[in-house]
Amino acid sequence: MARNTADALSRERIVGAAVELLDAAGEGGLTFRALTERFKTGPGAIYWHVANKDELLAAATDAVLAGPAVVAEGASPEEAIRAVALGLFDAIDEHPWLAAQLSRGPFRSVTLGIFERIGQQVQALGVPFEAQFTSASALMSYIVGAARQNAVNAANAAIARTTQPGLDRTTFLATEASAWRSLDPAEFPFLHDIAAQFRDHDDRAQFLAGVDLILTGITALRPPG
Amino acid sequence: MARNTADALSRERIVGAAVELLDAAGEGGLTFRALTERFKTGPGAIYWHVANKDELLAAATDAVLAGPAVVAEGASPEEAIRAVALGLFDAIDEHPWLAAQLSRGPFRSVTLGIFERIGQQVQALGVPFEAQFTSASALMSYIVGAARQNAVNAANAAIARTTQPGLDRTTFLATEASAWRSLDPAEFPFLHDIAAQFRDHDDRAQFLAGVDLILTGITALRPPG
DNA sequence: ACCTGAACACCGTTCAAGT
């Protein structure tokens, strides 16, 4: 016990500092140097509590995802799925580094927990047994994939903003949209046509609309009656 | 001209070597040291042809995605979308490092090209104008997200195989599935129930089933008649 | 049991100097 208890290093404090570093500067912001400076110690002290950087990232992911995802009591299965999806969307939006962690493999315990929750609602929807795994997998892929894409876009926008101050979301979308509209309509009819929809779209609404498309597809699998 | 033309370094040759290194050992396998060894030169020579590692990764992505994605002439919009989706799925399966590149932002030219192709088919499906952007975005998110997840799983399996030889896909799925089945059915009813479906699932079929769920949702947006 | 801090083997990138 070289330190008093207030100063004492612990796995918990290290994970907490890791989350702060990740939130502040992304995955590149979490380094063992930064942690040693923060705790005024050497790398060996960190390694005593944590096996390596991968394990630290996994622990940070668990810590951040431990809290939320409460679903209202009287909610329908569709509403419950939307709530889980939005919970993940917002968590990744707040902690963009989560995205890379969640796709590390579906066999991390947090990811399995989310898959279970989605699957339960798929069962509650009355989807035939043989189609349940496929349905839940499609939802899971979409939710993680789309939330991830949103986080990457947000992170890119933040980076762009450091070099071009004043480039907020609105002006970015407007610039990109006008580039689309000036594409050759013969070669890029779609991008040309929907430029304005892209300019005016809302990320969360867009994300939820995708969930609803899949839900429509899934409920169509139910036997009639 | 310090070298003869056969030896001459060029952006093209560097990108080609980068693809080989990426295929052989993933994103971590592409280093400037490896490239200098390959071409028996110094890092400055590489930097003369290529701005930095990011640009090299982007060029490698473009090179790999330049070839394929031909869609049969008489194909229906649904078939064309499935073809684009499967083309990307297979490309990512063959070059897992593509996954990280594709989600770098939807504003890289390759990604925009794929989005355009999907969007054209969405228009061909007769989706109302206001819903076209949403529909194409959902498809794009799912396709990239699910293909990405598949690549990550494949890469993880390959890594696991280096430490545990003989751990092929079948035995891995069987082990994981039996772990799911032994979960408490009260806490994990879904995972417990569908363990066998997970064990027996086919990755490509699973991926395509998800595309079809979204297609069902999209076609339901069409006005009746 | 917990921490120190020097050291190792890597990275991407730069740049004066050569031809």
Next chain:
DNA sequence: ACCTGAACACCGTTCAAGT
């Protein structure tokens, strides 16, 4: 115009040594 190769400022990780 193109290439050389030493050097810089970083990484994650290890490990003998201390308390």
